[in-house]
Amino acid sequence: MAPRRGAAVDLRIYSAVVNAVMSHRLPPGTRLGEAEFCELYDVSRTTVRKALQRLAHDHIVVLRPNRGAVVASPSPAEARDVFAARRAIEREIVPLVIRHVTPASLQRIRTALEAEEQARHSGDRAAWIRLGGEFHLLLAELAGNAVLQRFMVELVSRSSLIIAVYENPGVPMCGNHEHDDLLALIEKRDSAGATALIEHHLEEIEARLNLGAPERKLSLAEALSGC
Structure with a gap:
């Protein structure tokens, strides 16, 4: 595979995931299998991993050791x-x-x-x-x-x-x-x-979001009281 094509597909994968997230077609927690990307885009796992790493850098996906990538679920x-x-x-x-x-x-x-x-x-x-x-x-x-x-x-x-x-x-x-x-x-x-x-x-x-009440951070004294 020519390096230029690999780089272009890397960007296509990144853009496709971002667009799917923005459209709510990829909800948080969705597993993103490398093999599926390889089949869909006819590329190597190396190219897929580059795209996933970029998505992880932008906090759109989370890379879990030995378990693959999932769409992030923000707190x-x-x-x-x-x-x-x-x-x-x-x-x-x-x-x-x-x-x-x-x-x-x-x-x-x-x-x-x-x-x-x-x-x-x-x-x-x-x-x-x-x-x-x-x-x-x-x-x-x-x-x-x-x-x-x-x-x-x-x-x-x-x-x-x-x-x-x-x-x-x-x-x-x-x-x-x-x-x-x-x-x-x-x-x-x-x-x-x-x-x-x-x-x-x-x-x-x-x-309009259901975020609940903000959590109050405890001081060290409050956290250790009664211990």
Whole structure:
């Protein structure tokens, strides 16, 4: 096999798993067998392992010694950390999008919103969830900062895992009005308003999750009392 083809397939496997996670087609805890990937993509185990290692580096899968890979199952504490990180990063992304905005970039945002709305109207929840995440990744791309964009790829994928684990059953597919409102603020070049909205939007997503009450960390004295 030519090295170039192996590298290309490695990326295809990585992208396929990320997309399946974002669409909730690969739920947390799903076992990812190397042999199945080898058969599906006609590649060696070496190529598959490279893809799985990259997925593990991005906290999308967990590699278990002698037991293979599984899709990660984030804890409530990890979920809160991920959303806190997203708020911090997306507060930086939105002003950069406004600073670099062009008619072409605005049209890309409108096209993304149209795809989201189409998925919602058709009842395709998996596509709707995936496209919602891709909307945030598009903003990261339009911000023009490759480092922030790289962070967002990991955080959006981990957010999809978190939603798959902790989403309250029966939550309806509501309209993405906040995405529409964000576009309006970007068009007005309202950096302060757009930044406040993205933070509120992420807080609302987290609030809809069934994460329970945050665990209080004990002090050493409390932990050792009575011992």
